[in-house]
Amino acid sequence: MSDPEGLPTLEEFANWVRQALDNLYDVAILRTHPLITVFSEATEGDSLRRCQQLRRILLDIIQALRPPPGTPVQSPDWRTFRILELRYIEGLSPDEAAERLTLSRSQFFRDQAKALEIVASTLWDLWRLGEGKGTPAPLDELIAAETRRVRPQTPPDEVSVTLLLGELQDVLGRLAATQGAELEIDTAPLLPPLCIDRIILRQTILSLVSHSLSLVGSGCVAITPFATSSAVHIRLYACPAESDAPSWDQQSIEESTNLYIATQLVAQARGTLQIRVTPDGCWEAMLWWPRQEPACLLVVDDNVELAELFRLYLQGTHWYVCAAANGTEAWRLIDQLRPSAITLDVLMPYEDGWELLMRLKENDATRPIPVIVCSVLDQPDLALSLGATTYLPKPVSQSALLEALAPLG
Template structure:
């Protein structure tokens, strides 16, 4: 299908997808849906458009299925389960909430993330099928790209975004593309403190555009993706190894990279790239988020992940430690704004660690919240700590943190 003046931008495409999902099993509505013009065959009749559009969407949901071995409670599995329950099993939002045991706010936040992943996947696949623009149309495409960057930037919403979580959310989107290109993806270890202050949607588009170019320019090679943190800034490095694919545009000729660079500039960030015949690499950098940090000390990693989900978007960076020794290592590197401490831990219980924290000049002023199934708020108060009983709800956690005597948010102290 050739591009036309009627082809949508990403925001319109995403809106069409949401509308189509709401009518997925209504053939008369789907047959003439504008999304069918993009995802069905050009010469398909009404019945075929209905079948092909539905198949494209359901196959997209299936391609977002996480690889075997990933924990069943991971965010990627939860996103996929929401899409399956809603649009394959046909459950209502209330029924899906009950099936997944999610609160209303958590469910709709996770559903929005899942729908965004599906929209980006289908958008990229449709874009991949479009012919390269003719030289005569290149200037027009560049003007449209600049206009799109300006439009997206005008609606940007700045928030604190964890790069490790952002990269994780993109994995099911880039994995099918890498497989189609015969390439492998390698993800580097992520620093816990890599938190950017930028627009999440613009970040995703810039990262996806760069990864797509890397996969194109080094087809069949390996693309590595890793986040990093430095003084006042955080970023992502993307490197592609292998021989340069014949016929692919050089970086300075790539409209996609120009768009990515424009998006980065709109966020107050930067983008640089370099390459030769054997390797191409890019670095995307954003301002570091000025935020409060919470050290969660608990031998249950799922409990630490729960804190991360609860505090996502609320101006807190969560750092985890599963025992007292790991907590001491974290405290040696960084003094958090507050500490959430479990009592029942092996080798050294929380009361012992609390006494050590109060005895150390480095940590004696850091507010501590005792999080435990044991009902001992008086003992916690006598030792200068707040108390929050398990199981913990998001509202209870936010309320407890709001009641702490905390300084204004600042960059992480060392």
């Protein structure tokens, strides 16, 4: 029961938090959620910005629960954080998260309930103290921050567009029904998987469909995935009802929050999005990504922050980053991962980069692996003479790293 002033009880509030987290990336559900009125300062008409603000607050609470450095990985605090991270940042199902954490199903749900109680109580305290609302950040900053939060910390997912569209069919159908529109999704072809973050692709599709429905009203939106030899495509074709003439103008076609979100997400994931109005007066969006296999970049550097920087640089590409702080760790990971490329620091304890590079090139198994020397030392000629593919001076820019990796995989 709510209190006499109409405010929710802690139990009701906790249920709100669980519902919001379960639908964190479904704008159609989140836009009418009761927590929207509690934690958002955007105007009622700007429902998508309100959703972005609520999502940001929930994800910030989860990130704030990350244990400090030095906390044993077996501690309850780490388990709490990892459950929340896997479920609501990486988007894993309960069974997938339980398997990742090697927990029984019953144990996982007990621990997840405790983790959700922590999130709910934290938000409850925040709200009751009157600190739940904050100054809205610009939309582009919100989107950039949120896509950074969901970037893969492990190899990029191999996502089946066909299966993902099947999973979204119910949500998209409900979204279309709110406007009396017809939705057609072709899930017949089983296409090659995309190397992409699943959450970003999912939200891109939701945003594009929301935008197309705002244009056609009670008309029809058709989604067709297909593949070519070099890319996987998704085509959205939106037409107004036959009795209605198209009512949109060029500004409504090109400028909307949903379309802006989709454009930014596609850019984060290194895809391509093209929009046009067809000769028959319909709206078409063509979305595609190149077909590439995941590639491992092993970063060998005693500065652990460099690996995180490179992971950020490579967000949305088919590259994923693993890190080694010294030569011993590097050899172990090379044997396990068979990386597609290695970046190598020179000034490291126990064994410097030159020694490690020479050992790599003397070994038949590791000789073919491209090595990029990254160092503050201005010795590119030495790096190349010892077998390095190229040399990058520190600090390394994103464009320099991408250019060095482009021919390698």
